[in-house]
Amino acid sequence: MLLTLFESHTHFFLSMFQKMILTKIISNTLSLHKKQLIEWLPAVRYFSSPTNPLVNVDVNDKSGIAVVTMNRKPVNGLSLELFEAMSKALDDLENNRIRGAILTSSCPTVFSAGLDLNELYQPDKKRFKAFWTTFQDVWLKLYGSSFPTAAAINGHAPAGGCFLAISCEYRVMCPDYKIGLNETRLGIIAPIFLRASMRNTVSNREAEKALTLGTLYSTEDALKIGLIDEIAIYKVKAIERCENFLAQFNNVSSIARSFTKRSLRQKDLEELENCREEDFNIFWSNLIEPSVQKQIGDYMQSLKKK
Numbered sequence: 001m002l003l004t005l006f007e008s009h010t011h012f013f014l015s016m017f018q019k020m021i022l023t024k025i026i027s028n029t030l031s032l033h034k035k036q037l038i039e040w041l042p043a044v045r046y047f048s049s050p051t052n053p054l055v056n057v058d059v060n061d062k063s064g065i066a067v068v069t070m071n072r073k074p075v076n077g078l079s080l081e082l083f084e085a086m087s088k089a090l091d092d093l094e095n096n097r098i099r100g101a102i103l104t105s106s107c108p109t110v111f112s113a114g115l116d117l118n119e120l121y122q123p124d125k126k127r128f129k130a131f132w133t134t135f136q137d138v139w140l141k142l143y144g145s146s147f148p149t150a151a152a153i154n155g156h157a158p159a160g161g162c163f164l165a166i167s168c169e170y171r172v173m174c175p176d177y178k179i180g181l182n183e184t185r186l187g188i189i190a191p192i193f194l195r196a197s198m199r200n201t202v203s204n205r206e207a208e209k210a211l212t213l214g215t216l217y218s219t220e221d222a223l224k225i226g227l228i229d230e231i232a233i234y235k236v237k238a239i240e241r242c243e244n245f246l247a248q249f250n251n252v253s254s255i256a257r258s259f260t261k262r263s264l265r266q267k268d269l270e271e272l273e274n275c276r277e278e279d280f281n282i283f284w285s286n287l288i289e290p291s292v293q294k295q296i297g298d299y300m301q302s303l304k305k306k
């Protein structure tokens with residue numbers, strides 16, 4: 001009866017906390033070892049995501065791994081709408097107990113060009129608040145996901161693009177592209193959640209240098225400092241390498257893995273949770289400085305003139 005209950009209410013049993021309590025109750029009732037109980041849990045429920053033109057989610061029924069593809073041409077500029085689509089996709093993945101997710105891009109030479117500069121230039125406060133809040137949501141969901149994550153970086157990944165990649169647990173990048181956090185070059189101060197992701201990826205020393213200088217690294221240099229984990233010759237191979245990374249978790253208890261990840265990232269997540277409004281206010285007041293607006297405007301012009 002308990003098993004029937006589990007199977008018919010898979011969705012309900014998703015939250016780790018609920019699962020922990022149930023594990024305890026059922027293992028006590030049936031005198032089962034925790035490992036046996038995990039094997040009793042229902043098969044992963046895979047789903048086809050409702051179509052959103054901005055984010056495509058493709059779950060492999062066999063491996064249970066989702067490939068999440070950003071699809072906002074020409075450069076996956078991170079707009080409010082793209083963040084909303086990502087936020088929804090991350091909720092769907094979390095609710096469907098996938099085995100892992102790989103973030104990638106449909107643009108042939110760009111993973112993501114970072115925040116859409118149109119959101120930053122001469123911003124409307126109401127829209128920008130929604131934009132920033134959704135951005136925070138995406139980070140909290142991606143960085144704190146219960147499933148393992150990897151990024152197949154199939155093109156340039158400056159600023160917000162790099163940031164999405166370092167919020168995942170593993171990165172495979174194709175050669176001859178640039179990646180890094182060039183915010184200071186635009187006069188933008190790195191928000192706390194960006195600093196947390198960076199410090200979680202490279203050494204404190206490298207994080208400080210990279211963030212203050214706003215360096216964009218070649219694929220090869222990114223590998224040297226540990227900003228990425230592997231180089232793969234093209235996108236299909238990068239996805240394959242990410243799948244290999246995620247497949248390693250098949251032999252690890254998903255509960256033990258996700259709790260361990262959560263406990264390692266908890267401090268960073270709480271840091272933002274506790275100051276979301278303040279984080280917005282700091283970013284907003286820096287953004288609307290006339291000198292910063294001028295720098296962003298000039299930068300947009302320079303990109304158009306290319």
Ligand SMILES: CCCC/C=C/CC(=O)SCCNC(=O)CCNC(=O)[C@H](O)C(C)(C)COP(=O)(O)OP(=O)(O)OC[C@H]1O[C@@H](n2cnc3c(N)ncnc32)[C@H](O)[C@@H]1OP(=O)(O)O
Binds near residue numbers: 077156161188
């Ligand atoms: C908490 C974390 C983050 C906090 C703050 C983050 C700040 C940011 O993310 S600000 C954005 C910073 N991004 C960049 O500095 C990258 C700018 N773009 C590029 O360097 C290049 O576009 C590229 C290397 C990504 C790609 O080069 P490629 O030659 O293939 O394409 P382009 O001809 O340069 O661009 C095509 C088209 O797209 C427009 N565009 C490029 N980047 C952006 C962007 N970030 N936002 C909006 N639009 C962008 C570019 O102007 C071109 O437009 P046109 O076709 O109209 O000329």
